[in-house]
């Protein structure tokens with residue numbers, strides 16, 4: 001077996017009574033863009049800070065090319081870092097900011113000038129060498145921070161919510177730049193965000209954090225199509241959940257009774273035991289079909305609202321026992337002409353496109 005480039009092994013971190021990271025393990029390939037995605041307080045930043053060497057883990061190890069990093073102090077780990085807030089030195093020019101990591105590495109002036117120029121070109125800020133950070137926009141400052149983190153060609157770049165202080169348009173613009181820079185440089189990136197869209201846009205793989213642990217690691221598509229837990233199902237993509245009764249389950253597939261007596265078979269079942277238990281069924285809004293006429297084995301609902309959203313139409317519905325289900329139909333869908341608010345309608349779906357969580 002080939003040795004992983006970067007290996008996080010059984011990391012745990014406690015602060016007194018607080019467990020910030022319970023048990024985190026993952027391998028990252030060279031050149032991979034790996035994102036830590038999860039809600040606030042799930043342990044993403046703590047894991048990143050342990051990688052950076054700002055914190056020591058209570059347990060576990062971090063190996064880069066098979067060598068433990070733990071005894072190497074932060075400034076000798078050769079890992080680039082970009083934070084949420086621009087952390088540029090305000091009294092230094094852009095050029096001096098970017099040159100800083102090279103100066104502390106005692107690189108000669110001619111090479112510094114050359115490499116600063118190249119790094120600023122990479123982030124599309126050529127000619128900004130003499131500008132002071134205060135005279136630049138937030139997005140430009142974050143690009144300087146990126147140039148400073150990359151100027152000494154670190155093998156690994158850590159980014160902790162680097163775009164969260166920027167407005168939406170700028171964020172998307174810099175996401176695009178980060179992707180380009182990743183492709184051009186081949187640097188391995190570990191990126192922290194709580195924004196699923198950002199994670200999906202940027203990453204090769206995403207590690208979904210929940211309560212100090214990783215629930216699942218996979219590509220965006222894998223996480224969307226095959227969520228391993230209820231939490232991942234709710235965090236990636238849009239989701240509806242309804243309660244169902246497990247009639248039987250075997251080989252990872254279940255037979256479920258839904259509100260109103262509809263029975264569906266062949267539903268992928270996660271962490272399920274024998275029948276008789278209740279489960280939470282994931283129904284993606286875009287995977288539901290809606291009909292104004294009764295369909296065999298359909299789920300009866302009442303239409304609460306119909307909202308036009310440009311390309312899509314969102315229909316809010318409610319099951320007989322009061323559970324809300326949102327349905328997303330393409331613009332011009334035929335069902336729309338025959339239903340209105342307050343009507344009864346029927347939802348249907350492919351059992352194999354759903355997931356049940358015990």
Ligand SMILES: Nc1ncnc2c1ncn2[C@@H]1O[C@H](COP(=O)(O)OP(=O)(O)OP(=O)(O)O)[C@@H](O)[C@H]1O
Pocket residue numbers: 015018019020021038039040041042043044045046047194209
């Ligand atoms: N120095 C500390 N002392 C005590 N508790 C801490 C410390 N640092 C983090 N924690 C706690 O550890 C948990 C995980 O924090 P962490 O910052 O890693 O989460 P996060 O997923 O990065 O969240 P956020 O996006 O809000 O930064 C939180 O409950 C936090 O309050």
